Amino acid sequence: MQPDGILKDGHFYGFWCGDKLPNVYLHENTPDSKVNISELAAGKKVIIVGVPGAFTPCCSKDYVPDFISDCGKYKSKGVDEIVCISVNDPYVMAAWGKDLNAGGKVRMLADGNGAFTKALGLEKDFTDTLGTSSSRCKRFSMYAEDGVVKKLFVEPDGHSVTCSKSENLLSQL
Amino acid sequence: MPVKSGDKLPSVDLYENSPASKVNIAELTAGKKVIIFGVPGAFTPGCSKTHLPGYVSDFDKFKSKGVDEIVCVSVNDPFVMAAWGKEHSADGKVRMLADTNGAFTKAMDLEKDLTGPLGSIRCQRFSMLVEDGVVKTANVEPDGTGLTCSLSNSLLSQL
Numbered sequence: 001m002q003p004d005g006i007l008k009d010g011h012f013y014g015f016w017c018g019d020k021l022p023n024v025y026l027h028e029n030t031p032d033s034k035v036n037i038s039e040l041a042a043g044k045k046v047i048i049v050g051v052p053g054a055f056t057p058c059c060s061k062d063y064v065p066d067f068i069s070d071c072g073k074y075k076s077k078g079v080d081e082i083v084c085i086s087v088n089d090p091y092v093m094a095a096w097g098k099d100l101n102a103g104g105k106v107r108m109l110a111d112g113n114g115a116f117t118k119a120l121g122l123e124k125d126f127t128d129t130l131g132t133s134s135s136r137c138k139r140f141s142m143y144a145e146d147g148v149v150k151k152l153f154v155e156p157d158g159h160s161v162t163c164s165k166s167e168n169l170l171s172q173l
Numbered sequence: 174m175p176v177k178s179g180d181k182l183p184s185v186d187l188y189e190n191s192p193a194s195k196v197n198i199a200e201l202t203a204g205k206k207v208i209i210f211g212v213p214g215a216f217t218p219g220c221s222k223t224h225l226p227g228y229v230s231d232f233d234k235f236k237s238k239g240v241d242e243i244v245c246v247s248v249n250d251p252f253v254m255a256a257w258g259k260e261h262s263a264d265g266k267v268r269m270l271a272d273t274n275g276a277f278t279k280a281m282d283l284e285k286d287l288t289g290p291l292g293s294i295r296c297q298r299f300s301m302l303v304e305d306g307v308v309k310t311a312n313v314e315p316d317g318t319g320l321t322c323s324l325s326n327s328l329l330s331q332l
Binding site: 031053054055056087088089091092094095096099110112113114127128129130 | 274
């Protein structure tokens with residue numbers, strides 16, 4: 001099986017539909033609060049959304065807010081949780097979630113050192129604009145059941161908002 | 174050697190609000206009296222509850238002592254820095270400048286490995302008074318993160 005929404009130039013990412021989510025820890029609110037993503041997803045229907053950066057215009061204006069406002073629609077399709085990840089520290093992610101009123105709708109999980117992003121094969125170099133010693137995450141959205149990826153949409157250029165937007169993922173469920 | 178009194182500030186670009194908006198720190202401080210303070214991370218508890226708010230609320234006191242500008246620096250991207258400044262009503266008081274790739278922090282030899290909690294090399298907490306691009310006073314926290322000598326009231330008393 002191939003990931004959906006991947007690219008025109010024939011390049012495939014390392015992570016394909018049918019793969020199990022990697023066994024990686026993310027952090028929620030503080031560096032002490034670990035969340036294992038494969039444990040979170042076990043036995044559940046989960047949406048995971050990845051973005052290049054907290055507080056960046058594109059991610060903040062429409063992208064994540066759409067998943068927040070579509071929370072009710074996802075729930076009616078049986079989704080148990082919606083998670084947003086980014087290569088930012090947990091304090092930044094928590095502040096961003098508060099700014100977007102994500103509480104109770106989308107869990108903001110920090111991929112602080114990019115381990116989850118790397119395990120998914122979705123790293124992108126945004127060093128010029130966003131810095132950090134590790135690469136950031138390409139914009140993507142996925143649907144997983146019991147820890148297995150069923151739908152995966154990765155933006156071809158890594159940052160635009162096309163195939164990975166909430167409206168598109170919802171229509172696929 | 175970490176930055177100290179008598180050093181000239183390095184000519185490094187920082188970023189304000191967006192990656193497109195460059196601010197050269199040496200140019201910013203030329204001919205002026207500037208306070209620069211550095212923090213390990215935007216939105217982290219110590220930086221948010223005490224360090225930044227102190228400088229925001231002491232803005233007028235610094236102005237009355239002839240300070241032209243107050244600048245806050247952190248190894249974060251400019252979008253995060255701008256959002257953090259907005260949360261603390263820093264506008265017009267403290268300029269939030271992003272040391273996006275840590276170049277300024279490295280040039281001043283103030284790096285601290287906070288990869289565990291924050292995911293990357295960050296800046297030690299410090300404060301300094303700079304006059305015409307030359308460091309007059311530099312206060313670097315002994316452990317890099319504490320809230321002692323680099324606080325606003327401490328620097329004010331040195332002016």
